[in-house]
Amino acid sequence: MAVATIRDVAQAAGVSLSSVSRALNGGKHVSARIARDVAAAADRLGYQPDFTARSLRTRTSGMVGCLVSDIANPLNATIVRAAEACLRDAGYLLVVASTANDPTRERTAAIEFRGRRLDGLLVAPGSNANAKTWRDLGAAGTAIVILDRDPLEDDDDNRWPAVLVDHRAGAKAATRYLTGLGHRRIALLTADAEMRPSRERIAGFREVFAEAGIDPAGAQLCLQSSPMDFAHSDALALLRRDDRPTAVIALGTRILAGVLRAARDIGLSVPGDLSVLSVGDTDLAAVHTPAITALRWSLEDVGRAAAELLLQRLRGDIGRAQYRALLPVDLVLRDSCASPKTN
Amino acid sequence: MAVATIRDVAQAAGVSLSSVSRALNGGKHVSARIARDVAAAADRLGYQPDFTARSLRTRTSGMVGCLVSDIANPLNATIVRAAEACLRDAGYLLVVASTANDPTRERTAAIEFRGRRLDGLLVAPGSNANAKTWRDLGAAGTAIVILDRDPLEDDDDNRWPAVLVDHRAGAKAATRYLTGLGHRRIALLTADAEMRPSRERIAGFREVFAEAGIDPAGAQLCLQSSPMDFAHSDALALLRRDDRPTAVIALGTRILAGVLRAARDIGLSVPGDLSVLSVGDTDLAAVHTPAITALRWSLEDVGRAAAELLLQRLRGDIGRAQYRALLPVDLVLRDSCASPKTN
DNA sequence: AAGGTTGCTGAAAACGATTTCAACAAGCGG
DNA sequence: CCGCTTGTTGAAATCGTTTTCAGCAACCTT
Structure with a gap:
C-alpha cells in the first residue's frame, strides 16, 4: 500500500x-x-x-489559475508571486499559463482550466476578444478577477471584480512634472493604445496638455511597431527627427531599455539633451546612471489585492464583497529629467 | 445540468x-x-x-509542480515560462510555488503537491535540508527534475535527473579574461558559497588563479551579509577598503545592481577605476552605461531541457531517458572591463 | 460443421473522498 | 414509563471517469 x-x-x-x-x-x-x-x-x-477524490465529490479543486501575457515579465512575475503567497496561505494552489497575448492560446488555456475545475481565475486579458469566454467561465461558477485591464461590464448589478491601478492619475502627475519643467514636445512610447493600462495613461497625458492649454501637437504618441526589439528601432527613428521631443515617457520597462539604448547610440545625454521618464519602476530604472525618474506602484499590492478579492468570492461572502480595488501610483523623482535646453 | x-x-x-x-x-x-x-x-x-474524475481513476493528475526560491526573479521566471510552454504543449498544467529559500516552506509545498497527486516536479532546492523529502516523493512515484542545483546521488544506478549549467567553465572564462587584462585583485560577490551554482563558479574562479600561479590572496570571496539590500552595503564596504579590488564579479543580477550603485555612490568610474563583470545577463547589464560584460546562458534552454527531461520520465521511456543536461555558458564582452590602472 | 479465435460491446467494479439518511442511544418533560 | 428531542454513528449513495470481464457475434481453420 x-x-x-x-x-x-x-x-x-x-x-x-x-x-x-x-x-x-x-x-x-x-x-x-x-x-x-x-x-x-x-x-x-x-x-x-487525496485532493483528487475530494475534488470529485465536492466539485471544488482548491486551485486557482493565473493567465497573463508573459509570466517572465518582472511586472507580472511580481504580481504572481504575491498572489501565490496569499492563495497558498488560504490553501489554494496556483496554476500559471502565459498567453503571449494570443487570444487563441488565452481561450485554450481557459478551457483547459475549466476541464480541471479550477475554482478561480486571475486574468489580465490581452484583448477583449475573449469576453464571451470569461462570461461563460463565470457562469459556470469560476470566480474571476481581472488584473489591471478593462473589466467587462454586464450591467450595474453584475460587475466584474477587478484590481485596477490608477494609471491616469499617475500619467497626469508625470506629465505635469514634465510640462512644469518647461517641456512642450513630449513623446509617449507605448506598445498599445487600445486597452488599459496604456489607454488610461494616454488619456491622463492628454488631459494635462488640454488643461494647461499646451499645443496638443507637442503630445506625440508613438506606437511601437515591432514588439520584439524593445522599442529600440522606434526610439532611434523618433530621436533622429528634427523636431525630436525634449522628453520621452516610456510606457513599460521593456520600452525604457530601448529608449536608453537609442539615446546612447545617438549620443544624446540624459537628462541634458533628453529627459526620460519610465512608467514602471525596476532595477534598471533605479540603478541606471543617471537614475531614471519613474512612476511606481506596488506590484505586491496588486497581487495581494487580487488574491483577496478572489478569496472573498471563493469563500462565498458575495454579500459584502468588493468589486474594485484602485491602487495609487507615485512619481519617484530621480535624475533623468531636467528643463529642456533653450534653442 | x-x-x-x-x-x-x-x-x-x-x-x-x-x-x-x-x-x-x-x-x-x-x-x-x-x-x-x-x-x-x-x-x-x-x-x-472532467480531469478530476479521470485523475481519481488513473492516478495521474496531468499536472507538474515547480518549486523555486522566488518566481519573481527574472532568471527563475524565464525558466518557468519556457518550461510551462513545453509542458502545456504536452497537455500538462504547471503549478508554481515560491519558497523564499525557507526549507520549511519547501517541505510544506512538496507535501501539498503530493496530496494533489502532481505527476512531476521541477525543483531548485534552496539547500540540501530536504533531501529526504525529495527521495520520498520520488519513491511515491513523482518524477523529479533538479534545476541547476547539486543533485542528490543515491548510487550509480539511481541518479537524479538534473539540468545543469556549466558555471565552472563560465567562471573560468571570465576569470581568465580579467587576469588577462592584468587584474590581480578580483572580488567575487555572492550570496551563497555552499551550493550550486555559486560553488561551481567559485571553484572555477579559484582554479584559474591556481593554474596561472597568481597569489591566491588576490582572490577575494565576499559573502553577502544581508540578502535583502541587493549587496549594496557589502559592496560599499568592499570598495572603500585600501586594498580594494580592481575588478568585481557579481554573482547574480540582484548583486550587480548593488555593486553599480555602490560604485556610483563612491564615485568610482567603470571601467576606469573598477572593472565589473556580471554573472547572468539581463536588461540591466545590457543597457547600463557602460554596458556590462556578462556571463550568459540560455534560461529558455534550461526550462525547455527540464521540461523535456521530465516528460521523458512521465511518458515512461525510462530506458533511454537521459539523466543530465549540461548547458554552456558564454562570455559576452561589453564595455565594463579594462586593464587596471598601474599605481 | 464443430471448435477456436478474434473483435466489439455493455454491465459493473473500481478510484477515495463527502454527504445523506436512517438507526440508535441518551436525556428530558409530562 | 412513554414519547419526543437531541446528538452520535455507520451503511450506502454519490461525484465522473477508466478498466476489467464476460457475453456475443462473426469469421477462420480444420
Missing part, C-alpha cells in the same frame, strides 16, 4: 469512514473519543487526504 | 459509457460507426472530460 487512505485510518481507529471524514473536517457531530482516536490514527499512518 | 458528462454523451449517442470512453480515448476495439456517433454527440453537447 503506497499511501494511506481514509479507509485505513477508519480501520486503524476502529470506526467508520464517515466518522473519520467528519472528525478530520473539523466536524460537528463527533464525540471527543472518536476525534482523538482518529487524529491519532491519521497521524500514525501519515494520512494525507 | 451545468456541464455534460460522459453519461449524457452515451445517452445521446445511444451507446454505453464504456464505449464512449473507449471512443474518446483514441481507443482500439471501437467500431467506426460508434466512433463517429460518439464524436458527433460529444461535439454537439460540448462535452469536456
Whole structure:
C-alpha cells in the first residue's frame, strides 16, 4: 500500500469512514473519543487526504489559475508571486499559463482550466476578444478577477471584480512634472493604445496638455511597431527627427531599455539633451546612471489585492464583497529629467 | 445540468459509457460507426472530460509542480515560462510555488503537491535540508527534475535527473579574461558559497588563479551579509577598503545592481577605476552605461531541457531517458572591463 | 460443421473522498 | 414509563471517469 487512505485510518481507529471524514473536517457531530482516536490514527499512518477524490465529490479543486501575457515579465512575475503567497496561505494552489497575448492560446488555456475545475481565475486579458469566454467561465461558477485591464461590464448589478491601478492619475502627475519643467514636445512610447493600462495613461497625458492649454501637437504618441526589439528601432527613428521631443515617457520597462539604448547610440545625454521618464519602476530604472525618474506602484499590492478579492468570492461572502480595488501610483523623482535646453 | 458528462454523451449517442470512453480515448476495439456517433454527440453537447474524475481513476493528475526560491526573479521566471510552454504543449498544467529559500516552506509545498497527486516536479532546492523529502516523493512515484542545483546521488544506478549549467567553465572564462587584462585583485560577490551554482563558479574562479600561479590572496570571496539590500552595503564596504579590488564579479543580477550603485555612490568610474563583470545577463547589464560584460546562458534552454527531461520520465521511456543536461555558458564582452590602472 | 479465435460491446467494479439518511442511544418533560 | 428531542454513528449513495470481464457475434481453420 503506497499511501494511506481514509479507509485505513477508519480501520486503524476502529470506526467508520464517515466518522473519520467528519472528525478530520473539523466536524460537528463527533464525540471527543472518536476525534482523538482518529487524529491519532491519521497521524500514525501519515494520512494525507487525496485532493483528487475530494475534488470529485465536492466539485471544488482548491486551485486557482493565473493567465497573463508573459509570466517572465518582472511586472507580472511580481504580481504572481504575491498572489501565490496569499492563495497558498488560504490553501489554494496556483496554476500559471502565459498567453503571449494570443487570444487563441488565452481561450485554450481557459478551457483547459475549466476541464480541471479550477475554482478561480486571475486574468489580465490581452484583448477583449475573449469576453464571451470569461462570461461563460463565470457562469459556470469560476470566480474571476481581472488584473489591471478593462473589466467587462454586464450591467450595474453584475460587475466584474477587478484590481485596477490608477494609471491616469499617475500619467497626469508625470506629465505635469514634465510640462512644469518647461517641456512642450513630449513623446509617449507605448506598445498599445487600445486597452488599459496604456489607454488610461494616454488619456491622463492628454488631459494635462488640454488643461494647461499646451499645443496638443507637442503630445506625440508613438506606437511601437515591432514588439520584439524593445522599442529600440522606434526610439532611434523618433530621436533622429528634427523636431525630436525634449522628453520621452516610456510606457513599460521593456520600452525604457530601448529608449536608453537609442539615446546612447545617438549620443544624446540624459537628462541634458533628453529627459526620460519610465512608467514602471525596476532595477534598471533605479540603478541606471543617471537614475531614471519613474512612476511606481506596488506590484505586491496588486497581487495581494487580487488574491483577496478572489478569496472573498471563493469563500462565498458575495454579500459584502468588493468589486474594485484602485491602487495609487507615485512619481519617484530621480535624475533623468531636467528643463529642456533653450534653442 | 451545468456541464455534460460522459453519461449524457452515451445517452445521446445511444451507446454505453464504456464505449464512449473507449471512443474518446483514441481507443482500439471501437467500431467506426460508434466512433463517429460518439464524436458527433460529444461535439454537439460540448462535452469536456472532467480531469478530476479521470485523475481519481488513473492516478495521474496531468499536472507538474515547480518549486523555486522566488518566481519573481527574472532568471527563475524565464525558466518557468519556457518550461510551462513545453509542458502545456504536452497537455500538462504547471503549478508554481515560491519558497523564499525557507526549507520549511519547501517541505510544506512538496507535501501539498503530493496530496494533489502532481505527476512531476521541477525543483531548485534552496539547500540540501530536504533531501529526504525529495527521495520520498520520488519513491511515491513523482518524477523529479533538479534545476541547476547539486543533485542528490543515491548510487550509480539511481541518479537524479538534473539540468545543469556549466558555471565552472563560465567562471573560468571570465576569470581568465580579467587576469588577462592584468587584474590581480578580483572580488567575487555572492550570496551563497555552499551550493550550486555559486560553488561551481567559485571553484572555477579559484582554479584559474591556481593554474596561472597568481597569489591566491588576490582572490577575494565576499559573502553577502544581508540578502535583502541587493549587496549594496557589502559592496560599499568592499570598495572603500585600501586594498580594494580592481575588478568585481557579481554573482547574480540582484548583486550587480548593488555593486553599480555602490560604485556610483563612491564615485568610482567603470571601467576606469573598477572593472565589473556580471554573472547572468539581463536588461540591466545590457543597457547600463557602460554596458556590462556578462556571463550568459540560455534560461529558455534550461526550462525547455527540464521540461523535456521530465516528460521523458512521465511518458515512461525510462530506458533511454537521459539523466543530465549540461548547458554552456558564454562570455559576452561589453564595455565594463579594462586593464587596471598601474599605481 | 464443430471448435477456436478474434473483435466489439455493455454491465459493473473500481478510484477515495463527502454527504445523506436512517438507526440508535441518551436525556428530558409530562 | 412513554414519547419526543437531541446528538452520535455507520451503511450506502454519490461525484465522473477508466478498466476489467464476460457475453456475443462473426469469421477462420480444420
